[in-house]
Amino acid sequence: MPINNVLLILINKIRVFAEKPWRTKYSKESDIKLKNKKEKGVFMYEQLSFGDQMKRPLAERMRPNSLKDFVGQDEVIGAKSFLRRAIETDTFSSLILWGPPGCGKTTLVHIISEKTNAMLYKISAVTSGVKEIKEVLDNASQNRFNMRKTILFIDEIHRLNKAQQDVLLPDVENGNIILIGATTENPSFEINKALLSRSYVVSLKPLSIEDIETILKKAILTDSFLKCYNIRYSEEAINRIAVYSGGDARNALNMLEFIIQYYPEKEISDIDISLAVIDKVFANQQLIYDKKGDEHYNIISALHKSMRNSDPDAAVYWLSRMLEAGEDPLFIARRLIRFASEDIGLADYKALNIATSAYEAAHYIGMPECTVNLTQAVVYLAIAPKSNALYLAYENAKKDAKETRGMQVPLHLRNASTELMESMDYGKGYQYAHDYEGYITNMNCLPDVLKNKKYYFPRESGGEKRVKERLKIIEKIKENGTF
Numbered sequence: 001m002p003i004n005n006v007l008l009i010l011i012n013k014i015r016v017f018a019e020k021p022w023r024t025k026y027s028k029e030s031d032i033k034l035k036n037k038k039e040k041g042v043f044m045y046e047q048l049s050f051g052d053q054m055k056r057p058l059a060e061r062m063r064p065n066s067l068k069d070f071v072g073q074d075e076v077i078g079a080k081s082f083l084r085r086a087i088e089t090d091t092f093s094s095l096i097l098w099g100p101p102g103c104g105k106t107t108l109v110h111i112i113s114e115k116t117n118a119m120l121y122k123i124s125a126v127t128s129g130v131k132e133i134k135e136v137l138d139n140a141s142q143n144r145f146n147m148r149k150t151i152l153f154i155d156e157i158h159r160l161n162k163a164q165q166d167v168l169l170p171d172v173e174n175g176n177i178i179l180i181g182a183t184t185e186n187p188s189f190e191i192n193k194a195l196l197s198r199s200y201v202v203s204l205k206p207l208s209i210e211d212i213e214t215i216l217k218k219a220i221l222t223d224s225f226l227k228c229y230n231i232r233y234s235e236e237a238i239n240r241i242a243v244y245s246g247g248d249a250r251n252a253l254n255m256l257e258f259i260i261q262y263y264p265e266k267e268i269s270d271i272d273i274s275l276a277v278i279d280k281v282f283a284n285q286q287l288i289y290d291k292k293g294d295e296h297y298n299i300i301s302a303l304h305k306s307m308r309n310s311d312p313d314a315a316v317y318w319l320s321r322m323l324e325a326g327e328d329p330l331f332i333a334r335r336l337i338r339f340a341s342e343d344i345g346l347a348d349y350k351a352l353n354i355a356t357s358a359y360e361a362a363h364y365i366g367m368p369e370c371t372v373n374l375t376q377a378v379v380y381l382a383i384a385p386k387s388n389a390l391y392l393a394y395e396n397a398k399k400d401a402k403e404t405r406g407m408q409v410p411l412h413l414r415n416a417s418t419e420l421m422e423s424m425d426y427g428k429g430y431q432y433a434h435d436y437e438g439y440i441t442n443m444n445c446l447p448d449v450l451k452n453k454k455y456y457f458p459r460e461s462g463g464e465k466r467v468k469e470r471l472k473i474i475e476k477i478k479e480n481g482t483f
Contacts, residue, residue, distance in 0.1 A: 057253075058253045062223060063106075065111065071211050076203070087111065087112055092200075094200065096202065100246075100247065101251070102245070103204040116149075118148065119150045121136045123136065123152070123153075123154055125156045125157055125159035133168065137168075153180045155182050158183040158187070172199070173198060179199060211249075212241070212247070212252045216238050234273070237274050237277075244278075259271075296327075300332070310383060311382060312378070315382045316375055329367055329371075332374060340354070340355040342391045344381065347459070387459045387461045393457070396455045400455075407450075410444070413445060437477070438473075441478070
């Protein structure tokens with residue numbers, strides 16, 4: 001057997017039977033504070049044996065330890081950025097790191113832990129409560145007495161309830177702690193406004209395809225375990241993995257590691273990462289999609305805006321992204337109904353009927369049969385003439401409605417359903433339209449302060465051109481009393 005194969009088999013056995021798993025070492029009292037030689041908080045790891053290192057996932061082995069090794073997020077962490085200077089000089093204030101999974105939030109905290117002279121603590125919003133938070137705050141007060149800063153890192157900070165967030169506020173406000181929160185959810189919706197106002201929000205984006213490709217190639221070339229293989233890859237294959245990852249570096253590295261593990265042991269020394277292998281390994285992989293997360297709203301927004309821009313191809317693509325990921329077809333259908341009135345309106349009289357029919361079809365036959373019904377509606381709405389005149393009409397009327405909410409309904413528009421109401425002039429002066437030529441009168445139907453106010457302004461688009469002409473006729477009748 002070739003020596004290379006022997007070595008690889010031995011490494012695999014070490015990975016399986018290594019004495020200790022890769023993990024941080026926490027104090028016996030709680031998992032809040034990490035006990036280590038440097039007496040810092042979380043993320044300060046002891047030296048590991050080769051076997052322990054091999055047991056760690058590839059994504060963890062490739063986690064950068066310095067800013068120079070950090071890939072992507074140049075706008076946020078680039079050479080001249082505020083955050084980079086703050087980290088390098090250990091002068092940063094409270095931070096909220098907001099971004100999708102695998103974009104570098106936790107890595108930045110790792111790097112901060114290496115750069116700062118402060119005591120660094122970590123808690124998870126999922127497993128920690130007020131008790132754990134107060135324990136950190138008590139330690140922070142002692143650290144402050146000893147002239148040392150305290151940094152509290154809270155992973156998934158959006159999962160903290162209001163009471164837990166309120167506990168943090170005084171200590172963030174008086175500088176007892178520097179808060180670093182990581183979240184995948186929009187902080188403006190999930191985090192206490194008072195807490196948010198005292199923190200610098202760092203918005204991290206999904207990594208670009210080029211960034212992911214760089215990370216994958218670096219792993220193949222530098223990872224101690226992967227270097228033992230004879231790995232061949234095409235640029236197309238690396239690109240395919242990067243595209244599949246969705247901007248998530250962790251996901252991309254996990255996919256690469258899975259491909260490596262796909263090969264049987266007898267072929268372990270010779271690995272060919274090709275498009276054919278990738279498609280075979282991930283043929284049945286479910287699309288990543290969180291029905292309640294930001295990506296859910298991002299994709300439905302993309303569908304809406306693609307239809308608004310009269311782009312049926314893009315619209316069908318975003319539709320398929322949602323449906324293939326398991327989105328409720330009725331949710332999409334409801335949005336189509338809204339779109340039909342908001343962006344098309346009377347420019348195409350059929351649009352609302354088409355959207356409503358698509359909802360009924362999706363309701364009756366469900367997935368996967370209803371995909372073609374929704375596609376029909378999406379394409380129709382995308383190519384239909386557009387007008388937002390109805391949307392603007394309502395928004396303009398809404399403004400006046402709020403400002404004049406105390407105005408009474410004019411007496412002539414009220415029903416005189418009792419003799420008392422009639423004696424109070426309810427309905428007096430009302431003009432029954434069917435008694436007049438063209439079935440139109442010049443009666444004012446608005447509060448006096450809004451008399452002759454206009455809200456609806458049809459455009460020259462599709463059917464609205466005819467609506468506009470009809471309104472001119474109506475105005476002429478009101479002015480002259482005749483056609």
